[in-house]
Amino acid sequence: MKVVWRDLITVLTEDEVLDKGFSRAKKAADRVDDPVKVFRVRKQLTRMVQTAADVMSQYLEDTEKSWPSLDRMPLFDKSMVDACVGCDDYRHHLSMLGWGAKQMRKIAKQNAAKIIRSARFEVMHDARKEAYGRLSSIMRRLGPSLQWLHESRLVLRKLPVIDQVCPTIVVCGAPNVGKSAFISTLSSGNMEVNHYPFTTKQLHVGHFKHRRVPHQMVDTPGLLDRPMDDRNAIELQAIAAIQHVGSLCIFLMDISEKCGTSIEDQNNLLNEVKALLPEIDMIVVVSKADLMEPLPDNWDAVQQFESEWDGEGEPNLPVLIDEEGCVTISAQEEVGVIALRLEMVRRCKANMVDDPMSLPEGWHRQS
Ligand SMILES: Nc1nc2c(ncn2[C@@H]2O[C@H](COP(=O)(O)OP(=O)(O)O)[C@@H](O)[C@H]2O)c(=O)[nH]1
Numbered sequence: 001m002k003v004v005w006r007d008l009i010t011v012l013t014e015d016e017v018l019d020k021g022f023s024r025a026k027k028a029a030d031r032v033d034d035p036v037k038v039f040r041v042r043k044q045l046t047r048m049v050q051t052a053a054d055v056m057s058q059y060l061e062d063t064e065k066s067w068p069s070l071d072r073m074p075l076f077d078k079s080m081v082d083a084c085v086g087c088d089d090y091r092h093h094l095s096m097l098g099w100g101a102k103q104m105r106k107i108a109k110q111n112a113a114k115i116i117r118s119a120r121f122e123v124m125h126d127a128r129k130e131a132y133g134r135l136s137s138i139m140r141r142l143g144p145s146l147q148w149l150h151e152s153r154l155v156l157r158k159l160p161v162i163d164q165v166c167p168t169i170v171v172c173g174a175p176n177v178g179k180s181a182f183i184s185t186l187s188s189g190n191m192e193v194n195h196y197p198f199t200t201k202q203l204h205v206g207h208f209k210h211r212r213v214p215h216q217m218v219d220t221p222g223l224l225d226r227p228m229d230d231r232n233a234i235e236l237q238a239i240a241a242i243q244h245v246g247s248l249c250i251f252l253m254d255i256s257e258k259c260g261t262s263i264e265d266q267n268n269l270l271n272e273v274k275a276l277l278p279e280i281d282m283i284v285v286v287s288k289a290d291l292m293e294p295l296p297d298n299w300d301a302v303q304q305f306e307s308e309w310d311g312e313g314e315p316n317l318p319v320l321i322d323e324e325g326c327v328t329i330s331a332q333e334e335v336g337v338i339a340l341r342l343e344m345v346r347r348c349k350a351n352m353v354d355d356p357m358s359l360p361e362g363w364h365r366q367s
């Protein structure tokens, strides 16, 4: 289940929609052929009214339908929409298009009936003119909505695409603790960099496959790496969105303090992230194990197991453990990374298992 915002097609302005409708209407009228003038004019005028309304309302309905439905989209995307452009506005402006389309079809019906009922040219022409006037005034009322959708599309197009079905690992920690390095060593391809449209914040997404199951790793620089007081409502919303997709959180700590953040501040951040993502299972991992003096006790053993592992089976590779008994890795030397990856896969799987027999709250299974 994925919402691909990049696929949204451009939204026309009110004038462009009017042009489209009226020029198609004119062409349709030009094609009318009848030797009897009154029949010809009547047909031309009804065709104009109907074609104009048809083309424009079809465009509006198609646009409305092509935008993902808020009710059916994954929570992550919905929170993103809310954070970027607002769900209420999203719903309102799309429904305006539906409303406009309906009005236009009604206008076409009414004015075509007027044209058909009369044999007087003046009445027929007036009915056509009136229809065009009413169609234009509906379009004028839709102008702000089309403009809003046009602008929102440009914003939404940049939203990250997160697959809801794949396990997602959120990688957090203070700046420079080694999040990017960790994601890159695990990623099979290049890391994608997405921008949150509403801030300068970025979202980095890396992928790896385990037994053909794609796993996503996301890093949220600027969002989960600094103290709470600075976060605005929108950023909090983005964090809420992340919470909806995360199956596991890896919190990286750099105890060498080479990252520039003290251990104390990193611990404070850890507590904040725990509070911000209360529903996500978390593993705290110490990074840059290669900088430790001495190296972790089982460094050689882990390095050997990992280099000898043939990629088959689901072995319990020894996890690299530091002096304090914490899980650690070196992304740079690639030691401890495979064992951690296997553990991440196991934890994601455990966290994502939904009991297929589970029923919605309030329902009781019949025995
Ligand atoms: N020695 C060592 N340096 C590392 C390791 N991982 C990252 N670094 C370095 O730490 C710095 C910050 O790493 P980066 O991945 O960009 O951190 P991020 O800000 O958390 O994404 C860079 O200079 C990396 O080369 C590691 O495992 N060992």
Ligand SMILES: [Mg+2]
Residues within 6 Å of the ligand: 179, 180, 181, 219, 221
């Ligand atoms: Mg980084």
